[in-house]
Amino acid sequence: MLNSTLLELSGLLAAKKLSSVELTRACLERIGRLNAELNAFISFDEDKALAAARRADERRSKGDAAALTGIPIAHKDLFCTTAFRTTCGSRMLENYTSPYDAHVVSELERAGMPLVGKCNMDEFGMGSSNENSYFGPARNPWDKRLVPGGSSGGSAAAVAARLVPVATGTDTGGSIRQPAALSGVSGIKPTYGVCSRYGMVAFASSLDQAGVLGKCAADLALVLTAMAGFDERDSTSLERPKEDYSRALGRSVKGLRIGLPKQYFADGVDPDVRQRVDDAIRWYESQGAMRVEVDLPNAALGVSVYYVIAPAEASSNLSRFDGVRYGHRAKEYDDLAGMYSRTRAEGFGAEVKRRILVGTYVLSHGYYDAYYLQAQKVRRLIARDFTMAFQRCDVLMGPVAPSTAFAIGAKADDPVQMYLGDIFTVPASLAGLPCLSIPCGFDRKGLPVGLQLMGNYFAEADLLGVASRYQEATDWHVRVPKETPL
C-alpha cells in the first residue's frame, strides 16, 4: 500500500477498500518506527493527523471527495502551518507557530490531504545536504551514513523511505531536484510564480518556488494540480487559469526533440551518473525521440551568479528576524542594538550567518554594481541561453548533480565544494524554468541517480508527460531502500 501511486490509493479510498484513517495510521506507524534514525521529520503528531484523516473519511462518505482526499502529506518545515510549529530548521523559529496557513497548505487541506507533520531541511533552505539543520541532519534511507541532499532533504528522505506518499518542498537553486536525485524519488519545481509564495518563509524571493516530491511523475502531477494557481496575496503569483498537470501523462515521445546541453556532460560528472543519464536518453531515443546537442555557454557561471543573488536577497529577507515580533530573543543584552545582534548570533547557524554576511557585502555601498547588478545581468545571459536552446528542442535533459549522495560531514568544511554541487540545478532556477528530477538507475554503490528534465516556461504538464512515459517502462522509482523495507 505504501508503495502504491496516489491514483491507486485514491481508487482504494473511493472503493472503500481503504480508509484514510488506516492509510494515515500506516504512515504514522512507519514514522514512529523509522524517524529516530532518519530524522526526516522535525514535527509529527498522531492525534492531529488522525483527526484530519477522519475528516477526510467523512468527506468521502458524504460523496464530496476530490482525488487526493484522504491521502496523507507532509510539508517542508518552511510552509507556515497553524497546526504545527514552523521552524525552518532554525533555532530562530524553534518554538514558532504561525497564526496563518501558507496558500499551498490551505489548498492541499482543501483537497482533503491529512497533514502528518513537517519535514527537516537545511536552515531557511540554505544548503544542499540537510546538514545545516538546527535539528540535526536528515539521513539518506539508501545509506544512513549519507546525506539525503538538501535543502528539502527531510521531504526526500520521508518519501524515499515511504513514510508518507508525497511531500512538499521548495526550490531556490535546486532544493527539490537535488534531494530527489540523491534520495531516489521524483521531484518537480514548477515555473516561478505558478505556486503562491504566501506563507512560505522567504529565502531568496526572486528564486523561491514551491514544488512536490513524490514517488513518480503522475503523483507529482496530481498534487501540483491541487496546489498551483493564482493567489493575490503573493505579488509575484501569475494570473493564469488553473491547469490539469496530468493531461499529458503517458503521451508518446515519438518525435520529441531532447536537447543535451554540452556543459551538462563535461568533465567532473561521476562516470556512473553520466552512464545512467545516457542510458535514459537512449531509452527515449528507442521510443522515437531525437537527440539535439545544444549550447548553454553561460550555464557554468550559474553557481557564481547564484551565490551573489541568493545571499543578497537572503540578507534582506532575514533582517526580519530581530527578536521583536516573533522567534528567538536573546536573554542577555545591554541595549536595543545588542539585543538584535545577540538574538541573531544565537538564532542563526553558521551557514546562514555566512550567507547573510556575503549578502551584506555584495549589497554594501560601493559594491552593489560590481556584484548584485552584475549578477543580475549575467542572470539575463543565462536565461537567454535557455530561450535560444528551446528554439531547437522541446525538453532539456542532463544529470541533476555531478555525483550521487555523499557522506555526512564530507563537505561540511568546504562551502565552495558544496556550492559547486549545485552546478546543474542553479541555471534553470535562475531562469525561472520548470524542471524535474526522476530516478534513472543506481551507481556501483547502489545509490540512486537522478535524470533532470528542464522545460520552457509553463511546460510542466509536458515535462511530467515525458517523465511518466519513462516511468511506465522502468521500475527505478518503485524500488524501496533495503534499509527501510516495507
Added chain:
Amino acid sequence: MSLTPDDVRRLARLARIDLEAEESHAVLDRLNQVLGLIDEMRRVDTQGIEPMSHAVDVSQRLRADEALEPDRRDAYQSVAPAVQEGLYLVPKVIE
C-alpha cells in the same frame, strides 16, 4: 580581492550579528573562499545587458487601495517575545 578582519567586523555590525573573536577568524576564511567563487561572474562582459531582477518578467500588479485584511493583532502578537497592551516591547532606546 580579499576581505580583512576589519571588513568582517564591519559587515557583522551592518548585519546585526555578534561574532565571537574566534568565530570571526573562520568566517573570514570562508567568506574569502566564497568571494573567490563569485569573482568568476565579475569578469563577464555585460555591456548593454538589462539586469534580470526577477525570474519571470511581469509588471507589478496593482489593486484598489482598500483594507482587505481583518485586524488580527492579538493573533500576531501571541508569537512575539514580549508585548504589553498591544505594543511590542524592546529595550529602552531613549533615556
